Amino acid sequence: MAFFGFAHGVHPPEEKELTSGLPIRRMPYPDEIILPLRQHAGKPATLCVKVGDRVERGDPVGHADGYMSVPIHASAAGTVTAIELWPHPDGSMAQSVHIKVDKYALQMPRPRLVPRWEGLTVEQVVKAVQEAGVVGLGGAAFPTHVKLAPPKDHTVHTLIVNGAECEPYLTSDHRTMVEYPERVHFGCRVMMHTLGVSKAVIGVEKNKPDAIAALERAKPKDLDITILPLTVKYPQGAEKMLIHAVTGVEVPSGKLPVTVGVVVQNVGSLAAIAEVFDTGLPLIERIVTVTGHGLKRPANLIVPVGTKLKDLLAYCDGVTPNAREVINGGPMMGMAVSNLDAPVIKGTTGIVVLTSDEVRGETVYPCIHCGRCLEACPVFLNPSWLGDLARVRRYQDMADEHLSDCMLCGSCSYVCPSNIPLSQLFQASKVALRRIQIAGAA
Amino acid sequence: MNATNLIVTASPHLKDRDTTPRIMWTVAASLVPVILASAFFFGVSSILVILASTAGCLLTERWLGRKDALRDGSAMITGLLLGLSLPPGIPMWMAALGGFFGIAFGKAIWGGLGQNGFNPALIGRAFLQTAFPVAITTWPTPGGDFFALKGDLFAFPFMSPQITHVVTSATPLGLFKFEQKLTPIVDLVLGTTGGSVGETSAVVILLCGAYLAWKGYLNWRSPVSIILSVLVLGQFLHFINPARAAGGLFHVFSGGLMLGAVYMATDMVTVPTTNRGRWVFGGCVGALVVVIRVYGGLPEGVMYAILIMNAFTPLINRATQPTVFGTVKLKEAK
Numbered sequence: 129m130a131f132f133g134f135a136h137g138v139h140p141p142e143e144k145e146l147t148s149g150l151p152i153r154r155m156p157y158p159d160e161i162i163l164p165l166r167q168h169a170g171k172p173a174t175l176c177v178k179v180g181d182r183v184e185r186g187d188p189v190g191h192a193d194g195y196m197s198v199p200i201h202a203s204a205a206g207t208v209t210a211i212e213l214w215p216h217p218d219g220s221m222a223q224s225v226h227i228k229v230d231k232y233a234l235q236m237p238r239p240r241l242v243p244r245w246e247g248l249t250v251e252q253v254v255k256a257v258q259e260a261g262v263v264g265l266g267g268a269a270f271p272t273h274v275k276l277a278p279p280k281d282h283t284v285h286t287l288i289v290n291g292a293e294c295e296p297y298l299t300s301d302h303r304t305m306v307e308y309p310e311r312v313h314f315g316c317r318v319m320m321h322t323l324g325v326s327k328a329v330i331g332v333e334k335n336k337p338d339a340i341a342a343l344e345r346a347k348p349k350d351l352d353i354t355i356l357p358l359t360v361k362y363p364q365g366a367e368k369m370l371i372h373a374v375t376g377v378e379v380p381s382g383k384l385p386v387t388v389g390v391v392v393q394n395v396g397s398l399a400a401i402a403e404v405f406d407t408g409l410p411l412i413e414r415i416v417t418v419t420g421h422g423l424k425r426p427a428n429l430i431v432p433v434g435t436k437l438k439d440l441l442a443y444c445d446g447v448t449p450n451a452r453e454v455i456n457g458g459p460m461m462g463m464a465v466s467n468l469d470a471p472v473i474k475g476t477t478g479i480v481v482l483t484s485d486e487v488r489g490e491t492v493y494p495c496i497h498c499g500r501c502l503e504a505c506p507v508f509l510n511p512s513w514l515g516d517l518a519r520v521r522r523y524q525d526m527a528d529e530h531l532s533d534c535m536l537c538g539s540c541s542y543v544c545p546s547n548i549p550l551s552q553l554f555q556a557s558k559v560a561l562r563r564i565q566i567a568g569a570a
Numbered sequence: 571m572n573a574t575n576l577i578v579t580a581s582p583h584l585k586d587r588d589t590t591p592r593i594m595w596t597v598a599a600s601l602v603p604v605i606l607a608s609a610f611f612f613g614v615s616s617i618l619v620i621l622a623s624t625a626g627c628l629l630t631e632r633w634l635g636r637k638d639a640l641r642d643g644s645a646m647i648t649g650l651l652l653g654l655s656l657p658p659g660i661p662m663w664m665a666a667l668g669g670f671f672g673i674a675f676g677k678a679i680w681g682g683l684g685q686n687g688f689n690p691a692l693i694g695r696a697f698l699q700t701a702f703p704v705a706i707t708t709w710p711t712p713g714g715d716f717f718a719l720k721g722d723l724f725a726f727p728f729m730s731p732q733i734t735h736v737v738t739s740a741t742p743l744g745l746f747k748f749e750q751k752l753t754p755i756v757d758l759v760l761g762t763t764g765g766s767v768g769e770t771s772a773v774v775i776l777l778c779g780a781y782l783a784w785k786g787y788l789n790w791r792s793p794v795s796i797i798l799s800v801l802v803l804g805q806f807l808h809f810i811n812p813a814r815a816a817g818g819l820f821h822v823f824s825g826g827l828m829l830g831a832v833y834m835a836t837d838m839v840t841v842p843t844t845n846r847g848r849w850v851f852g853g854c855v856g857a858l859v860v861v862i863r864v865y866g867g868l869p870e871g872v873m874y875a876i877l878i879m880n881a882f883t884p885l886i887n888r889a890t891q892p893t894v895f896g897t898v899k900l901k902e903a904k
Contacts, residue, residue: 140584219578296584368895381896453577464578482583493590493642494684498838499789499845507895512843513887530894538582545590546684552580 134369137361138504138539140296140460142335146426147299147419152307154430155443157204157229161434162214162471163189164222168269170196177225181208186237186409188261189225198261198271200225203412203432205233215467217437217456217476224471227434240408245318250277253322260410261474262401266290266301266365266394267457269475272401275391276322282386284323288374289316289330291339291395292358292365295458298478300415301395303428305332305339308399309346311406315398316353318405323391328353329374330395335360362460363537367392369506381533396477416472418444422451422481431472437479438468452484459486460538493546501540501550507533511540511550518553523561531557590683593787594643600778601650601833607774608767611712612658615720616767622662623694624649626669634678644683648672651691651833654768655826655873656698659710659721659738664702667727668694688880689840692873699873709764711739739764742824743869746816758823769826779832788836791848792855796831797822799856807864815864827859830872840880847883847890855879 166172173190177183183202190200206229214224242260245253258273278284289312293301305312316328332340334357343355358364358373368379370392377388385392400411412433419426424445431440437454441447447454455462456470459480472479501511509530517526531554540550608616627649631639639645649669656665672694680686698706710720741764742753757763761771768775782788805818821827835841835855842851855875862871 138586140582140586372895378896378898381894383896452575453579453583455581455583459581459583461581462583463581464583466578480583487577487583488579488585489589494682496590496593496644496684496838497843498593499843502843502892503845505892508892509894510843510891513891530897533894533896536581542582542584543586543588545586545588545593547585547589549580551582555580 134361134364134372134506136504136506136508136539137363137369138542139360140362140542142360143297143419143421144299144302144335146297146421147417147428148302148336150303150426150428152303152415152428152430155432155435155440157235157432158435158439159229160209160436161202161204161206161227161229161432162224162436162469163200163202163227163434164214164216164224164471164473165190165200166216166222167200167433167473167475168198168263168271170198170271172223173197173200175211175223175225177208177211179208179211182206183208183227184238185233185235186241186412189227192258196271196274198258198263198273199410201261201410201412202227203434204229205235206230215470217465217470217473218463219466237407237409241410242404242408245405250322253318257401257404260404262397262404262411263474264394265396265400265414265474265477267461267475267477269473272393272397275393276319278323278386278391283389284325284386284391285327285389286375287316287319287323287325287328288370288390288392289328289395289398290365290367290370290392291330291332291336291343292370293336294333294360294362294365295460295462295477296362297419297480298417298458299419299428300417300477302336302339304396304399304415305336306342309342311399311402312343312395313346313348313351313353314402314406315400317348317351318401319391319393319398320351326352330355331358331370331374332356333358333360333364362539363506363535366506366535366537368535381530411474414472414474414476416440416476417478419478420451420455420481420483421486422447422483424448433474434471436469436471437465440472440479441468441481447481448483450483450485451481452487453482455480455482460542461536489547492548495546495548498545500543500545504539504543506537506539507535509534511554515548515550515553518557521560523557523564526557527561531561534558588786591642594647596785596787597782597833598643598646598650600782601647601654603774603778604654604768604771604829605650607761607771608654608658611761611771612710612720612767613714613716613718615658615710615723618662618723619656619658619660619665619767620650620653622665623653623656623669626666627652627673627694630670630673630678634674636682639682642683645673648677648690648694651829652694654829655691655695655766657706657709657721657765658767659708659719659723660698660702660705661721661725662723663725663727664698664705668698671697684839686839687883688877689834689837692834692877695873696877708738709741709744711764712762741765741869742820743863746820747863747869750813752816752820753824755819755823758820766826766829768829772823772828775828775832788832789838789845789848791845792835792841792852793831795849795852796827796835796856796859799853800827800860803857803860807860815860821860821863825863825870826872830876831855834872834876840883842883842886842890844887844890844892847886850886850890851879851883854882
């Protein structure tokens with residue numbers, strides 16, 4: 129293995145020691161569960177319950193709407209009390225199913241909602257994974273079954289498993305690898321079988337030696353799985369950076385990883401695949417790191433999907449007086465939560481409570497062209513120049529300067545001494561550019 | 571749960587601790603040893619000249635700059651650098667006027683911090699060079715009583731200065747160019763020669779620059795490429811014609827090269843942003859310095875070399891853009 133890292137990148141404070149040593153614990157059921165029908169990339173699920181219906185744990189409340197969609201399942205037994213627009217963790221409002229949790233229910237799942245894995249054909253596995261509502265648990269929530277069936281015109285030779293977890297604070301993947309390495313390997317087995325590949329590489333940042341050791345120990349004899357220690361650097365876990373670190377190949381600009389013959393999946397998602405085939409329950413709960421210096425009792429928790437952030441924070445003894453910002457996801461790419469009534473969804477990797485000392489200052493200075501953003505950008509863009517273009521709204525010029533290759537990792541904004549919100553400018557520019565392109569096509 | 575004081579901002583929510591004012595003030599602070607060294611060689615005169623130029627810069631920035639512009643520390647650097655680039659005997663009003671011109675026409679008129687194309691300190695000095703060619707080329711000899719003035723520093727504006735009792739001597743570059751006398755390298759390195767306030771002790775400047783580079787506030791590529799370029803080209807010309815061109819080491823350690831390479835060719839605003847661009851920029855500056863010194867009419871060329879290359883910065887930037895991740899293969903395919 130010649131490559132273990134990538135050029136450029138940044139080193140934000142890791143702050144993982146708050147929760148990296150804490151075992152995963154289960155959070156009790158809240159009084160109410162909120163299930164948005166849009167929890168994944170692709171089309172939202174279509175509603176299949178009505179107000180007053182009784183649902184058991186694992187029952188679908190929404191069906192998959194086509195291939196690029198997955199169903200949503202009830203994470204606790206109870207009664208549907210309302211179906212209405214409700215705050216979504218991404219800041220918008222989304223059609224959501226409210227379930228009043230039955231406190232006296234045993235919360236027993238119906239037996240085998242998901243079939244056993246043994247003896248299924250590839251098509252049946254893909255279908256079972258979709259029916260189980262499994263999506264990528266790394267944050268983007270891309271439907272997993274789509275990754276299991278890559279386009280026929282490409283050959284896949286390697287499965288790359290993303291255990292980098294380069295976002296500061298987050299430890300849910302770390303704890304999954306330490307506590308459930310068998311599940312990660314079992315998920316690997318399922319994916320390798322369906323993809324028809326014989327080789328898998330699990331990339332883990334070197335700052336998680338216990339995870340690497342646990343994975344090595346649990347490695348099955350009959351599979352070709354390599355555990356590759358990666359340099360500790362942000363954004364090591366970005367798909368293209370990880371592929372470069374593992375294979376030494378750059379994914380061509382604007383193309384999918386499958387064009388270089390690899391499929392990337394996150395360790396949490398693999399553990400989820402293993403879990404749904406193991407327990408027969410669809411994806412109705414996930415591991416969430418609830419942490420931050422603004423939180424009184426940080427923890428790694430198994431949380432029922434749909435738990436309100438308010439209830440989650442209250443279970444962790446609430447926030448400290450100097451708490452200033454609640455982030456859904458990691459502090460580099462996560463979104464600030466504007467309403468704590470919003471629920472945990474399938475893509476919620478962590479909830480980070482930042483203190484007033486940590487949040488960005490408000491003063492912005494002019495760009496002094498120091499070039500730090502150029503040395504930070506993992507895809508070798510010129511954020512300084514792009515930022516100048518964004519401010520005068522030359523979106524077409526930005527497109528020519530490869531704006532589409534920006535993955536909004538935030539490294540440029542992180543290092544900018546003038547505190548220029550570069551990645552915010554780029555996100556807005558991407559939206560503006562898409563609008564222009566749609567207007568041009570119409 | 572009390573959630574009233576929560577805010578919502580765009581990602582990333584973390585920020586590196588370095589800020590623009592912190593970088594600027596650290597650079598300004600790193601000039602203190604250079605100033606002390608010049609005070610050691612030229613006495614109180616050098617302090618007075620630096621005070622005057624800095625006051626000119628700060629007052630102009632306060633007058634023409636953004637609100638709170640003084641806080642970012644960039645005008646402070648301009649003032650200190652301008653003062654360091656002037657002869658220690660120059661009347662204070664001239665130094666202050668140079669500061670005014672540098673900030674007003676080298677910075678404010680472009681739109682303030684980050685917008686200017688040319689180094690403001692050098693713009694101020696170029697103005698003084700044109701306006702007062704005699705005063706700016708009168709080089710007092712270092713040493714002597716600390717409180718003895720090296721010229722008529724307190725002359726009234728536009729009155730002819732009385733520089734009768736001051737011992738002057740040519741700079742090592744002038745000595746070589748006009749009298750073919752070579753100053754020993756040791757004197758150049760230590761700074762015991764005639765010259766501008768801060769253009770003397772190469773060792774001190776190098777040490778301060780190394781500190782800044784270690785802190786990450788200075789991109790080492792510019793000074794290294796300038797020094798290498800001067801060394802190689804200077805030595806080459808010396809090899810061709812030893813009578814006309816001094817050796818590479820002499821060029822590196824004489825005149826304003828160290829101050830220019832370490833502090834002026836690293837001004838982030840006016841030099842290329844890309845690392846490759848910095849190599850190109852530095853290489854060209856070094857070449858221009860040697861060419862001006864050897865073939866030009868002036869003994870010294872650092873100021874004009876940097877100003878000329880400042881003009882090429884946007885071009886160099888365009889030509890040295892980094893190759894975007896994943897585009898190499900695309901080009902090959904085409």
